[in-house]
Amino acid sequence: xxxxxxxxxxxxYSFSRNYFNNKFLTKGIKNIQYVNFDIDNLSELxxxxxxxxxxxxxxxxxxxxxxxxxxxxxxxxxNIGAVNTIQIVNGIKKGFNTDWIGFIKSIQPMLKSxxxxxxxxxxxxxxxxxxxxxxxLQISHKxxxxxxxxxxxxxxxxxxxxxxxxxxxxxxxxxxxxxxxxPNIKYEYITNKHLAYDxxxxxxxxxxxxxxxxxxxxxxxxxxxxxxQAEEAWKIWNNL
Numbered sequence: 490x491x492x493x494x495x496x497x498x499x500x501x502y503s504f505s506r507n508y509f510n511n512k513f514l515t516k517g518i519k520n521i522q523y524v525n526f527d528i529d530n531l532s533e534l535x536x537x538x539x540x541x542x543x544x545x546x547x548x549x550x551x552x553x554x555x556x557x558x559x560x561x562x563x564x565x566x567x568n569i570g571a572v573n574t575i576q577i578v579n580g581i582k583k584g585f586n587t588d589w590i591g592f593i594k595s596i597q598p599m600l601k602s603x604x605x606x607x608x609x610x611x612x613x614x615x616x617x618x619x620x621x622x623x624x625x626l627q628i629s630h631k632x633x634x635x636x637x638x639x640x641x642x643x644x645x646x647x648x649x650x651x652x653x654x655x656x657x658x659x660x661x662x663x664x665x666x667x668x669x670x671x672p673n674i675k676y677e678y679i680t681n682k683h684l685a686y687d688x689x690x691x692x693x694x695x696x697x698x699x700x701x702x703x704x705x706x707x708x709x710x711x712x713x714x715x716x717x718q719a720e721e722a723w724k725i726w727n728n729l
Contacts, residue, residue: 494524497548502665502691544726545575552614559584569621571614574722588618591718610672611659642673650678658687663695671696681705
């Protein structure tokens with residue numbers, strides 16, 4: 490049986506396992522399964538790579554730190570500096586990034602002419618893919634974090650928030666079961682000119698999105714992005 494799976498930590502919330510197993514069922518694809526590989530650290534990777542596993546998705550917190558364990562990267566993953574998909578062919582482990590494709594295709598229909606500048610909340614592997622995607626869309630951007638970034642959360646003034654009318658949450662804050670958490674920005678400065686995008690998809694409407702919606706911002710969660718990146722990963726695994 491071919492096995493694919495998700496590598497991450499504390500990933501019981503993840504949509505990927507159900508998405509792929511439902512895909513296999515509805516498409517009548519036999520002798521294949523998708524499982525969660527919930528690991529505490531990357532020292533467990535050799536055990537995974539030595540099994541009859543054909544490909545992986547990678548999520549928090551390993552999208553960046555998994556790179557030294559791979560044999561090669563495609564050009565996009567190399568430029569981004571983060572991996573969310575691994576293809577294994579004849580024992581060669583190659584890293585790809587499909588997050589940026591999922592983000593572009595899911596946000597494009599929502600973009601208006603005034604959406605020219607973005608704030609990216611978070612500086613991890615997911616945010617790197619979002620920066621790469623925004624570069625492709627020719628949308629300027631700044632990062633926000635508690636520490637090393639263009640801005641800290643405390644630095645975000647009314648002027649900065651209103652100049653950057655795309656706000657993208659790339660942190661795990663608000664993910665089930667911790668649904669009462671949200672990035673610490675001044676939501677009172679959000680307006681109906683803003684587009685708030687949350688990579689979190691469980692719950693459907695995070696606290697971050699609720700707070701932005703209360704100020705009449707357009708909102709979107711990360712479910713469509715996840716579906717698109719999953720299908721892109723499937724193409725890579727099957728050389729489609």
